Amino acid sequence: MPPEPDLCFAAAFAPALLDPVRPAPEIVTGPNGKAAGKRYDVYRNNVTVSLIDALAAIYPAVQRITGTDFFRAMARFHVRGTPPISPLLSDYGRDFPAFIAQYEHAQMMPWLADVARIERAWLDAYHAADAAPLSPAQLAAVAPERLDGLVLIPHPAAGIVRSQFAAVTIFAANRDTSPVGRIDAATPEDALVTRVEFDVVVRHLPPGGAAFASSLMSGRPLGEAAARALDAATDFDIASNITGLIEAGAFTSIAFGDV
C-alpha cells in the first residue's frame, strides 16, 4: 500500500541522495527563505561517505592494493548504483566483487575481485553463529566401512573461495601493513575460510581440496567428495585433506547418508 499523500516526503527527499546531478528537493528549505543546497548536501555527503567507509571496512586489502583514492572512486560508483538493501551494513557489499571484476579501471588487476571475495567470506565468518567444531576423535571413531557414506555438517563460519589467481597470497599479504614482496599472481589458489572460537583464519587449499571441501560442505558423502577431488587432482590425498579440514574447524558434526 503506498503511503498516504501526506507522507510523500521520503519519496521526494530520497532520489537525490545518491544522485549528485539532481538539485536539492523542492520540499526542503533553509530557515527564513535561505537556500537548501549545501544543507541538503550534508545528507548526500553523509550517505555516500558512510557507505564508502562501510565498503572500505569490509575490503581493507582491496583498498591497500588499489590505494585509497582509487578505492574510494571505485566504491563511490558502486554505492550510487547499488545502495544497501538491509540496515545491517555487515551484509553490504556482496555485489562489490562482481562490480570490481567489470570495473574498467581495475582490468589490469584481474585477481582483485577474488581478493574481495575472500574478504567478503572473511566478514561472513567473523559474524557467523558460534558452534563447537568437530573433533578429530569423532571421525576416528567411525567404522572404516561406514566412511564412504559419511556426511559432515559444515560449520556456520566455513566458506570456500576459488580463484584462477594467487588470491590467497595476495589477500594475506595485504591484510596488514607489513611490506608486500613479489607475488606470482598467475598461480591458481583456493581459499578455505573458517573461524574456530573467535579468530577467522584463511587457508590455502591444495589442488583438489576445494572440490573436496565444496562437495562435503554441500552435504555430499565422503566417498563422492573424494571421487570429485580425484577428478580434479589425481594425486589428491584424502586422509591429509580430511584431517586438515577438521583441524581447521570446517565442520561441526557427522551424519550418515544424504542429509
Added chain:
Amino acid sequence: MTTAIAPDMSAVPLRYSAPIGGVAGTSFKPEHLQAILGAKQQRGFFEVHAENYMGAGGPPHRALEAIRRDHPLSLHGVCMSIGGPQPLDKAHLARFRELVARYQPALVSEHLAWSTHETSFFNDLLPLPYTAATLRNVCDHIDQVQDAIRRPLLLENPSTYVAFRESSMSETEFIRAVAERTGCGLLLDINNVFVSATNHGYSALDYLADFPLARVGEIHLAGHAEQADDEGDLLLIDSHDGPVADAVWKLYEIVVQRRGPVPTLIEWDSKIPDWPVLRAEAAAAQAILDRCRPTGLTGDRHAA
C-alpha cells in the same frame, strides 16, 4: 521481616530493568575493550549501536557479553526508520527485540528520523516534516516498537540541516505530542539541540524550555564540526568526532539543574580517541551530575 514486602526480583518483567540514575557513560568501541576490562571497574555505563550486534555470533557478541557482565548497557538503535512513511521492517524489529531480551539493557533508544526508503538503506538519520500525518505515523511506529520490546522506548531528538516547507508544528511540539500519545520516554541529545538551533537560527535555550524535560530518560553529549551554508553562514555538522563543545556543556548544566541527574552518554563515533580521553569526557559529565545530586542529608526533599 523485609522479605514479605520486598519484590521478588525474578518475577519482575523485563521491561522494568533497574534504573541507573545520574551516571555518565560512554559509547562502547571494540578498540577500547582491553583497556576497559583491564581497568578497575568504575561507575558508568556503555552504549552500543544495536545494529553492530545483530550478527549471529563471533567476536562482537563476545565483547558485548564481557562488557555487559560488569556494566549497565544502553542499546541505541540507529536504523529502525521510525520517521519513515513505510511500514517498519519486521525482521529488523525482531532482531532488535532479540537484543533487548538477550542483553537486558538499562536503556533502549531510537531516533526521530528515517533511513530506509523503498528498498534502499541510506545509513543516515534523515529528517521528516512535522505534520499531523507524520505524527500519526511516528506514533504508530513507536507503538509497534514498544509492543515488541515490552518496555518504553527513549526517542532521540534529531540534528537537522534543512526544514520542510510543509511542517505545521515545531520540533518540540511534535516530540511532546509523540511522548504523550505513545508513553515513550525521550533521549535528549543536547549537541543535536545546539546544532539544530544554530542551523535553523533559533535559541537552544528556548528549545530546551519547550522540551518536555520530565520525559527525559537519557542525555547525549557529543562533538560537532563546522561548515558553511549557501549564504556563507555557519552550518554545524553532528559529527561525533571530537570533544563536547563548551556551549553544549553549558546547556547540559542548565538541563541537569532543571531536570535533576539523568544517565548521560558521551557519544564519540569517529576519530575515536584512546580510552582515557573518552573516559575523561564522561568524568566531566559525572562531575556535573554529582554537583546536582541531592545529598539526602542536606538536600531539601521537597525542592523538586
